[in-house]
Amino acid sequence: MNREDRKKDRGKFNAEETVSRLYPFIVRVFDVYEIQNSGETLYFYGTPKVDAETLTGELWEPLQRFGFGCVLKYELGEYILQVSPEKKAKEKIWLNLVLFIATFFTTMVCGAWMFGVNLEEEPFQLFKGLSFTLAIMAVLGSHEMAHYAMARYHGMKASLPYFIPFPTFIGTMGAVIRYKGPVPSRKALFDVGVAGPLAGLFMSVAVTIIGLNLEMPAVEPLPGSMMFDLGMPPLFVFIQTLVGATGQNLHPVAFAGWVGMFVTLLNLLPAGQLDGGHILRAMMGKKAEKISFLMPRILFLTGIYVIYWLKEDGVIWIFWALLLWVFSAAGHPSPLHDKVELDKKRILLGIITFILGFLCFTLIPFKPIS
Structure with a gap:
């Protein structure tokens, strides 16, 4: 296995670990039938159990705890919950x-x-x-x-x-x-x-x-x-x-x-x-x-x-x-x-x-x- 393949494996493993952490919170408000990932972004395909406002409200705190944010989208006739890491901007304390x-x-x-x-x-x-x-x-x-x-x-x-x-x-x-x-x-x-x-x-x-x-x-x-x-x-x-x-x-x-x-x-x-x-x-x-x-x-x-x-x-x-x-x-x-x-x-x-x-x-x- 070359170096590039090992990097892909580590990325896949990290995605699976992240899904296992976030999945219990997500299924409370979103019925999931498929999960995909691209880089560090996870895509949960499914059906919302609640309205969009309640869904994002319920998920905000647990996702924040793990450093993630989410966006609910509706594309090509299906709902997609996009979960991705939030970028932390460095505070300019000197200012x-x-x-x-x-x-x-x-x-x-x-x-x-x-x-x-x-x-x-x-x-x-x-x-x-x-x-x-x-x-x-x-x-x-x-x-x-x-x-x-x-x-x-x-x-x-x-x-x-x-x-x-x-x-x-x-x-x-x-x-x-x-x-x-x-x-x-x-x-x-x-x-x-x-x-x-x-x-x-x-x-x-x-x-x-x-x-x-x-x-x-x-x-x-x-x-x-x-x-x-x-x-x-x-x-x-x-x-x-x-x-x-x-x-x-x-x-x-x-x-x-x-x-x-x-x-x-x-x-x-x-x-x-x-x-x-x-x-x-x-x-x-x-x-x-x-x-x-x-x-x-x-x-x-x-x-x-x-x-x-x-x-x-x-x-x-x-x-x-x-x-x-x-x-x-x-x-x-x-x-x-x-x-x-x-x-x-x-x-x-x-x-x-x-x-x-x-x-x-x-x-x-x-x-x-x-």
Whole structure:
């Protein structure tokens, strides 16, 4: 037997071993009458015992366990279940680290500015912004890491957080993680969606309490800097009352808590693929599409009301309305087990989460001080 024949034998043996592992799971939902293989791909010919959605949902978890994925096809009058190994892309951890370091620096610059530091004249005073950096990174990082941990718990593939350095008044555009592959169930969709806002809001409250107990020194605004008057959401006002804070100037750490609440509000808008969109889709199924359709229009009307009736700056709501209009137009992908509804505990948690998000709402989040 030559070398090529031995390779073929090993390939055939591996295919048979794989079939023996996967076959018990497949026959639960698919009557098999023939099996073929081409390279590492297996073709099961037969008849589905359930609809396509249920079939792929039932097979997703056991196939994932062995590193395989499946596709159900109908060709030339017969059903074919195609099973093949999933290619594992290498994570570029260095990119996450570089973005983290860059965001750490840009937020520290903004934090130093909040303390009135002129970095051109006193570059070594940059570290005065460290408290703001630690606070805002904790708020944003806890949000994304909660998503990541819950996604991995449900067997979903997710990247580590990518922080986004950006020259805004907080030095960042936040952080994101990337999901790869389908969502296995409405339960997984809900758990992943709700974990981020709850963890981020918990950290925001903690940071706010710490910040309100810190004394903000009197600082002179830097020449050319823009000052903002912040609108305080009900949750922030409640915490202020609780700790007895009466000062007009917020410590940057408390401001990081305010930012966390505002980010939580935006993320919990029930539209598209925002966290609120995920939660609502898991709670209501496809009926959530109606609310997702209405949300950008509600935000647009809110912006118009603020601009023309209150004579204030409502551009933020116009901007988010247009953004959601674009991103919610594509709809929300269905989880594999879409027919299995959520339990009552998760429904209650979802309602509480939306209420907490509403407590982070303020009609005029910020306006420039002339």
